[in-house]
Amino acid sequence: MRKIFTSLLLAATIIAPSLIAPAASKAATNDIPYMNIDCNSPSVNFSPEYMIDNTDPSVKYTGVWRSESGHPLTNAYNGTQHVSMGGGYTVSYTLASYPYRFAMGYVMRPDAGKVSVFYEGQLLGIIDAYSPTIQKNCAVEFYWNPAPGKYEFRTMAAHNPLSTGSRFFFDFVNLEP
Numbered sequence: 001m002r003k004i005f006t007s008l009l010l011a012a013t014i015i016a017p018s019l020i021a022p023a024a025s026k027a028a029t030n031d032i033p034y035m036n037i038d039c040n041s042p043s044v045n046f047s048p049e050y051m052i053d054n055t056d057p058s059v060k061y062t063g064v065w066r067s068e069s070g071h072p073l074t075n076a077y078n079g080t081q082h083v084s085m086g087g088g089y090t091v092s093y094t095l096a097s098y099p100y101r102f103a104m105g106y107v108m109r110p111d112a113g114k115v116s117v118f119y120e121g122q123l124l125g126i127i128d129a130y131s132p133t134i135q136k137n138c139a140v141e142f143y144w145n146p147a148p149g150k151y152e153f154r155t156m157a158a159h160n161p162l163s164t165g166s167r168f169f170f171d172f173v174n175l176e177p
Helices: 004-017
Strands: 035-039 051-053 060-062 065-069 080-084 090-095 101-108 113-121 121-127 135-142 149-155 170-176
Touching: 035 121, 090 101, 090 170, 101 149, 135 170
Parallel strands: none
Antiparallel strands: 035 135, 051 170, 060 090, 065 080, 080 170, 090 149, 101 135, 101 170, 113 121, 113 149
16 A cells, blocks of 8 residues: 555656645745755754765766866855756665764755655655755755665756756765764
């Protein structure tokens, strides 16, 4: 029954992304159980010892992503980010043990789209990475005492009507043991 419900929910998010209500001016921090979606959250420890850059080999990508660095990326951790170039591409991180805190970070932008969030293949929710201005240190915090396993962002070919695109800008993993 759970698998059928999950399949129906995933189909609904792929078939009808326009039914997801857009935020008026920037993406809402939606009420998704077990996740906090926020920029510059006081509960994310941005100390270097807890940050894993998007270029680290432990961060896995599928599909077409462009690595950006060097030019003015003051909005990104370590001045780097990976940009998705379409829908259905993934970025994932696998936890080997139970951390104290865990988050996956991104940059909100005027040309950003929507992203599905998965744990071990199960859809947890959808985030809207649109913002009328660039926002750094945005993160999905998994705050229910995250379990070991694979956490994944999957890009969608959908965006907020206010956005000029549907790209996704992955920035970091935050892991506090």
